[in-house]
Structures are given as structure tokens and as C-alpha cells.
Amino acid sequence: MKKPITLNVNGESHRLEVPVHRTLVDVLRDDLGLTGTKKGCDMGECGACTVLLDGKAVNSCLVLAVQADGRQVTTIEGLAVNGKLDRLQETFIEHGAIQCGFCTPGMILSAKALLAENAKPTETEVREGLAGNLCRCTGYVKIVEAVLAASGSPDQAGSPEQKEKD
Amino acid sequence: MMGHFDYLAPKTLAEALGALQDRGSGAAVLAGGTDLLVQLKQRKRDLSCLISVGSLPELKGIRKTPDGMLSVGAATPLGEIVSAAGLSREAACLAEAARKVGSSQVRNLATLGGNLCNAAPSADTAPVLLVMEAGARIAGPGKERVVPLEHFFTGPGATVLQPGEILVAVEIPQAPAGFAASYIKHSVRRAMDIAFVGVAALMVPGADGAGAARVRIGLGAVSPTPMRARKAEAALEGQPFSVELAARAGEIAATECSPITDLRASAEYRREMVAVLTRRALVAAWESAQGGAAR
Numbered sequence: 490m491k492k493p494i495t496l497n498v499n500g501e502s503h504r505l506e507v508p509v510h511r512t513l514v515d516v517l518r519d520d521l522g523l524t525g526t527k528k529g530c531d532m533g534e535c536g537a538c539t540v541l542l543d544g545k546a547v548n549s550c551l552v553l554a555v556q557a558d559g560r561q562v563t564t565i566e567g568l569a570v571n572g573k574l575d576r577l578q579e580t581f582i583e584h585g586a587i588q589c590g591f592c593t594p595g596m597i598l599s600a601k602a603l604l605a606e607n608a609k610p611t612e613t614e615v616r617e618g619l620a621g622n623l624c625r626c627t628g629y630v631k632i633v634e635a636v637l638a639a640s641g642s643p644d645q646a647g648s649p650e651q652k653e654k655d
Numbered sequence: 656m657m658g659h660f661d662y663l664a665p666k667t668l669a670e671a672l673g674a675l676q677d678r679g680s681g682a683a684v685l686a687g688g689t690d691l692l693v694q695l696k697q698r699k700r701d702l703s704c705l706i707s708v709g710s711l712p713e714l715k716g717i718r719k720t721p722d723g724m725l726s727v728g729a730a731t732p733l734g735e736i737v738s739a740a741g742l743s744r745e746a747a748c749l750a751e752a753a754r755k756v757g758s759s760q761v762r763n764l765a766t767l768g769g770n771l772c773n774a775a776p777s778a779d780t781a782p783v784l785l786v787m788e789a790g791a792r793i794a795g796p797g798k799e800r801v802v803p804l805e806h807f808f809t810g811p812g813a814t815v816l817q818p819g820e821i822l823v824a825v826e827i828p829q830a831p832a833g834f835a836a837s838y839i840k841h842s843v844r845r846a847m848d849i850a851f852v853g854v855a856a857l858m859v860p861g862a863d864g865a866g867a868a869r870v871r872i873g874l875g876a877v878s879p880t881p882m883r884a885r886k887a888e889a890a891l892e893g894q895p896f897s898v899e900l901a902a903r904a905g906e907i908a909a910t911e912c913s914p915i916t917d918l919r920a921s922a923e924y925r926r927e928m929v930a931v932l933t934r935r936a937l938v939a940a941w942e943s944a945q946g947g948a949a950r
Contacts, residue, residue, distance in 0.1 A: 490661045509662035509705075512692070532693050533761055534847065545734065545763040551689050552764065555662055556707065599759065620846030621758020 494558035498523065499567025507554045514538040514549040517564060525565035525594050529623075536622035539595035540564050546602035548621075565594035568601070577601060577639045586635035588626030596622045600636045609642040657695045661704040668713040668794060668823065671706055676796055676819045678704045684821055685709070686730050687765040689757070690773045713794075714768070714823055717742060723829035725749075726792075729768025729822040733780075734759065736767060745787055745827045748836045752783040752855070755840045758847055768822045771804075774812050774880070775849075781808070781881035782855035782873030783838045789827045795820040808880035831859045831869060835944035837936045841928055843919075850876050851920040852928040854908075856936035860944050865895040867941065872904070872933060877912035877925050884908035887933060896941050898934070905933035 496503045498521060507516055514531075517523045517540070526549060529537035533548040540549045541563035568575040577597050580586070587593050596619060603610060603618035610618065615636045616629070624632060661678075662685075665671040675682055681703030685691055694700045708714050714730035717739045725745045727736065733753040740750035749767075756762055756770065756779045770780045771791065781804070790801045796819050804825070807814055816822065830836075836857040842848035853875030861868035870891040872884040887908040894900055914925035 490659070492662065508659075510657045510659055510695075531696065533689055533757075536758065536760060539760055542763075546760045547763050548689075548760045551687075551692050551761075553662065553685075553688070553692070553705075555664070556688070556709065602759070617846065618759055621760045 492555050492558075494555055496521075496554070496557055496562060497560065498562045499564060505554075509553065509555050511554050512550050513540070513542075513552040513554050513557050513562070516554040517549060517562070523564050523566050527591055527594060529591070534623070535592075536595045536599065537592055539598045539622065541598055541602055544602070544605065546599045546621075563598070563601075565597060568597065575601070577604070577636065580635040580639040581632070584631045584635040584638060586627065586631040588624075592622055592624040592626075596624065596632055600639070603636070604640050609640055610637075611642065612637060615640075657692070658698070658701060660695075660702050662707065663704065664707045665711065668711050668821070671708055671711060671821060672794060672796060672819065674704075674706050675821065678706070680818065682706055684772070686769040686772075687732060689761050689765040690769060708768075708821065709766075714821075717746065719743065720826075725827040725829075727767055727825045727827070729771075729824055730766045731768075732763055733757075733765050733767060733770065734762040737762065744834070745830055748783050748787060748838070748857075749780065749827065752779050752838045752840075755779045755838070755850075767825055771807065771825070772814060772816065772822055774808050774810075774814050776808075776811055776878060776880060777850045777853060777876035778881060779838075779840060779850060779853060779875070782853050782875045783836065784825060784827070785873035785881055785883055786836060786855045786857035786871040787827050787830060788871070789825050791822055792824040792826055793820050794823045799823070801826065805883060810879045830857070833944060834859045834869075835940045835946075837939035837943065839932045839936050839939070841932055849919065852876055852914075852925050852932055853881075854929065854932040854936045856933070856940040858937065858940040858944050860941075861893065866893060867891055867896055867944075868893065870904075870937070872908055872937070874908065874912050874929060874933075877914040877929055879913070882912065884911045884933065886911055891937070898938060901934045901937040901941070902930075904937060905930040908933040 527537035529535035533551045538549040685705040715728045736753040740747045838855045841852040855873040857871040858867045859869035870888045887904040909930040914922045916922045
């Protein structure tokens with residue numbers, strides 16, 4: 490069974506005909522070529538496929554593409570505006586919050602949703618907000634620092650330059 | 656990769672009930688999908704039709720009814736329940752349990768109705784709804800019924816829902832004045848994990864202030880269904896409250912449950928933890944009730 494749907498991805502409207510059993514992550518990656526969204530466990534455990542659906546972070550492997558019909562999807566490709574990186578993308582680079590990079594798109598989108606709801610989270614709130622995003626490289630410390638730095642939260646541990654001087 | 660199935664997105668509850676009846680036993684209700692889609696991917700279920708209830712107006716939202724009841728639509732995402740903690744004290748209790756489920760991404764999809772209809776003995780929202788004596792409003796062909804949540808679960812993965820029926824809402828009656836509740840989830844990891852024991856406690860202080868007039872204890876993951884520990888409750892009611900008495904109630908609760916050994920924990924460990932965590936949940940609820948009284 491196929492169904493015609495309209496997906497609004499990063500502000501662009503796409504009319505597609507999709508098999509109803511296809512998940513959003515597969516349609517984003519294979520039909521729209523938006524491979525910034527990663528497919529990890531495909532079971533809602535790892536968070537690599539996190540996208541924003543109507544502004545809320547969701548696992549795109551647990552959403553059928555037909556369920557996203559008519560809704561707004563934001564992927565990592567949609568964060569930079571006119572080639573200028575989002576503040577979170579900048580702080581991830583500044584803090585070296587990336588190693589292999591596989592978890593990064595999902596991490597940044599979870600962080601984006603967190604900061605939209607809670608502009609100045611504590612470190613604990615950041616860790617809770619990112620609990621559904623697994624990173625097997627970094628040990629999370631630099632990721633948490635990068636999110637706090639992007640928020641300007643009083644909990645932030647200072648810029649990397651300051652830390653080196655300490 | 657999932658097998659092939661049809662997908663229907665009815666616009667009204669009546670349409671959904673009709674579709675469920677037409678499609679028969681190969682059809683299932685799709686709410687948040689965080690359990691169902693995984694079961695389909697793992698080929699643990701084989702379905703010919705998914706009927707999406709995620710956008711049915713009758714199943715959405717949280718509202719207070721004129722008689723003080725809190726009605727939570729079955730298709731309300733857990734994330735929305737977490738955000739609605741300020742609506743009432745009952746809403747705050749449910750929110751405390753809801754925020755312990757999965758991750759924020761899962762909670763933005765997973766619904767309260769899904770957590771209950773999936774009927775895992777470890778469902779985090781169940782113990783707290785049991786102590787608040789919630790009811791399950793169920794719609795079927797041509798009629799609706801309300802089943803006390805205590806009688807909703809019939810076994811692991813099994814509920815009283817008959818073929819053709821849909822859970823519409825969870826109804827939480829206004830709790831007695833001065834009540835306080837707590838929920839303790841015990842798991843290896845603090846997030847993204849399944850409880851090996853969950854304990855909810857609700858206490859209503861008596862007029863003399865020395866003990867609880869009403870006590871309710873809900874246990875998760877230690878019997879085939881979420882359950883009330885009624886003998887433990889009876890040991891506390893009307894008695895002057897003390898940590899020793901709470902500990903004795905915990906020992907009684909441990910004898911009332913019937914845990915199994917699985918990959919997460921042994922039956923013996925679970926039983927020990929029921930004793931410990933029931934004591935802690937009772938003390939937490941009691942202290943919270945005292946704090947409320949002092950204000």
C-alpha cells in the first residue's frame with residue numbers, strides 16, 4: 490500500500506508517494522537524499538536518527554513517513570541559515586564535542602529542542618535532555634559543555650580557551 | 656525492515672472503531688508507535704493493518720472535568736503529560752512517573768494509552784495511576800465503559816480490551832485533600848531503561864496528624880500485572896506513622912508480590928527491593944504530605 494504525502498522538510502515542501510510501512514528516517518535518507526540524519530539501531534534506542542517533528546525531538550526510525558504527512562520536519566541540514574552555522578553547531582566545533590561524528594546530528598537536534606524549551610538549562614537538565622542520544626566516543630563531557638556554552642547558562646564550565654589557562 | 660501492512664488514519668473515533676471492526680484480528684491500533692513499530696521490525700507481530708489514532712480529537716489532551724476529575728486522552732504523548740504537571744496535584748504525580756519513561760524523543764511520541772495497552776508489568780505510569788485509583792474509559796462498537804485500572808491488566812501484554820475496543824482516556828478522580836504521592840523507579844541506568852521494580856505510594860494524613868487515614872501502594876514489574884499491595888496498605892492505615900511501621904509495610908508488600916527472575920533481576924532481589932523501596936516511597940509520600948500540611 491502506497492500513500493501520497495506532503496513532507497515539509499527544512500522549510501521545503503516535498504510531495505511524495507511512499508509505501509506506508511516506510512519510516513521517516515528511510516524516506517529522508519533514501520528518497521530525499523538528506524543523509525545527515527543517521528540510522529543507528531533502528532529501534533529508538535540510540536537517538537542517531539533524531540529529527541524535529543513540529544519542533545519536538547523524535548526518533549525518525551519510530552515514525553512512519555505517512556504519520557509525518559503535512560507536518561514540519563527539521564533535519565541537521567536545516568539548521569544552518571544561508572551558510573551560517575547554528576550556535577550549537579559552532580559550540581560543538583569550538584569545544585571539540587565531535588569524534589567520529591555519527592551521533593552529532595541527533596545530539597545537536599536534541600539539544601536544539603531542549604534549548605527551545607529551556608533556554609538556560611543546568612548541567613543535569615542537559616544530561617537528561619540528551620539521555621536518548623548515545624555517543625560511544627566522547628564520554629559526553631565535551632558535548633554537555635558545548636550545549637551549555639550555546640545556552641549561555643550559568644552552569645557552563647567556561648570557554649575552552651579559559652580552561653586551558655586554568 | 657517491517658512487513659507490509661495497510662495504514663488507515665481515521666478522522667473520528669467512530670470511524671476508527673468502524674475500521675477496527677472491519678479489519679478484524681489482523682488490525683491493531685497505532686498510537687505513538689514506540690513499542691508497536693519495534694515489535695513489527697523485530698517480527699514479533701505480523702499485522703495486516705495499522706489504524707492510527709494519534710490525531711483523533713477524542714483521544715487527545717488533558718483536561719479537568721467539572722466534577723474535579725482529570726481526564727487524560729489515551730493518545731496524549733507522555734512529553735505533553737510531563738509539561739502539564741502544573742495543572743493539578745494529580746497531574747503532577749502522573750508527570751513524575753511519565754518523565755521516567757525512555758528518552759525525550761520517545762516521550763514525544765509514546766502515549767499514555769500505549770504505555771497501558773502494551774501492558775508491560777513494568778509500565779512506569781501504571782503504579783501511580785493505581786494509587787490514584789484511575790479508570791480506563793474504553794470505547795467499543797456502540798458503547799463506552801469505564802474499567803478501574805486495577806482490573807484493566809489481565810497478564811503480561813494482556814488487558815481487558817476486547818476485539819474492536821479502543822482505550823479512549825484515563826480518568827483520575829480528585830484525590831482526597833492533603834494527599835501526597837511518590838514514585839520510585841529502580842533500574843540499572845537512570846534513563847532509557849526498564850524498571851526492575853517500580854513503587855508508588857499515596858498517603859492521606861488523618862485528622863490527628865500522627866498517622867495516615869488512607870494509604871495506597873502500587874507495585875510494578877513484580878507480578879504478572881501492575882498491582883496494589885493491599886495488605887501492606889491495611890497495616891498502615893489508622894496507625895501512628897513511623898519509619899519502622901513503613902518498613903514493616905514494605906516487608907508485607909514483599910510477601911504480596913510474585914516477581915520472576917529474568918535478564919534484568921532475580922526474583923529474590925526484586926522481592927528485597929520491594930521491601931526497601933516501599934518503605935522509601937511511603938516515607939517520601941508521608942514527608943511530602945507533612946510539608947504540604949505545614950504550608
